[in-house]
Amino acid sequence: EAQVTQNPRYLITVTGKKLTVTCSQNMNHEYMSWYRQDPGLGLRQIYYSMNVEVTDKGDVPEGYKVSRKEKRNFPLILESPSPNQTSLYFCASSRTGGSYNSPLHFGNGTRLTVT
Amino acid sequence: GQNIDQPTEMTATEGAIVQINCTYQTSGFNGLFWYQQHAGEAPTFLSYNVLDGLEEKGRFSSFLSRSKGYSYLLLKELQMKDSASYLCAVRGLAGGGNKLTFGTGTQLKVEL
Numbered sequence: 001e002a003q004v005t006q007n008p009r010y011l012i013t014v015t016g017k018k019l020t021v022t023c024s025q026n027m028n029h030e031y032m033s034w035y036r037q038d039p040g041l042g043l044r045q046i047y048y049s050m051n052v053e054v055t056d057k058g059d060v061p062e063g064y065k066v067s068r069k070e071k072r073n074f075p076l077i078l079e080s081p082s083p084n085q086t087s088l089y090f091c092a093s094s095r096t097g098g099s100y101n102s103p104l105h106f107g108n109g110t111r112l113t114v115t
Numbered sequence: 116g117q118n119i120d121q122p123t124e125m126t127a128t129e130g131a132i133v134q135i136n137c138t139y140q141t142s143g144f145n146g147l148f149w150y151q152q153h154a155g156e157a158p159t160f161l162s163y164n165v166l167d168g169l170e171e172k173g174r175f176s177s178f179l180s181r182s183k184g185y186s187y188l189l190l191k192e193l194q195m196k197d198s199a200s201y202l203c204a205v206r207g208l209a210g211g212g213n214k215l216t217f218g219t220g221t222q223l224k225v226e227l
Contacts, residue, residue: 031213042219043158043202050213058214090157096213101165103148104215106157 002027006091006107013081014115021076021110023091030096032074033058033104034066036087043090049074050096081114088112117141119218121203126224127193135188135201135221143208148215149177149188150202158202162188190223198225 004025013019025032033048035058045058049068063085065077074093078085089110095102118140127133139147146165150158164170164179164186176189188201200220207214 033214035217040219043204043217045214045216048214088155094213101146101163103160103163104158106159108157109155111155 002105004091004093004105004107006089006110008110009108010111012113012115015082016080019078019081019112021078021089021091021112023074023076023107024072025074025091025093025105026072027093027095027105028071029093029105030071032068032091032093034064034074034076035090035092036060037090037109038087046076046089081112083114086112086114117205117207117216119203119205119216121201121218121221123219124222124224126226129193129195129225129227131193132189132191133193133223135190135203135223137186137188137203137218139184139186139203139205139218141184141205141207141216144181145206145208147177147179147186148204148206149175149186150204150217152200152202152220154200161201193225195225195227198223 007022030051034046035043037043044060047066049055091107092104094104121137149161152158162177169178174191179186202220203218204215
């Protein structure tokens with residue numbers, strides 16, 4: 001089954017304790033992206049990757065890191081989480097190469113709480 | 116940059132038709148998407164428009180006017196399971212033409 005898999009689904013942590021949210025897709029998509037979703041603000045892009053070893057900042061990158069060492073994986077790293085990073089996070093992927101009707105496929109989300 | 120506006124909430128009756136509007140301003144345009152999102156779940160793709168006109172897909176249709184920066188999602192024969200948030204998203208030029216910028220969503224409540 002074609003899917004984007006995120007782990008964990010729920011995570012409660014304390015301020016300053018480094019964490020990683022994993023994301024993996026099995027559709028051979030070149031493009032991957034992380035979003036956070038907050039009430040009243042909608043989905044905002046954190047980072048994206050056009051292909052292996054190619055990453056770039058989205059609209060709200062502060063406090064986050066990503067890596068793209070393999071095509072299928074795109075982990076999100078919070079080196080020193082703070083309470084304002086409490087949010088619902090989504091990983092997403094799509095084809096590229098001029099296929100502009102290629103929709104984003106989303107993972108099931110990770111609800112992160114930082115105390 | 117991009118700016119996307121859609122109503123925050125709408126209520127409709129089971130079996131009826133509802134139209135959810137979306138207006139946008141963008142520096143480049145490579146298509147408009149509609150997604151459905153149930154509470155706490157992932158957004159799921161509903162429709163895509165890149166040319167002016169109406170795209171129909173079963174009970175769901177989506178319309179685009181590029182000159183007006185306007186789209187709507189039309190849901191017919193509403194069912195209780197259609198209660199969800201509907202997200203309008205525009206694909207611009209950023210991210211190699213792949214980035215989707217989302218509106219804040221329209222929460223639709225379907226009542227008996």
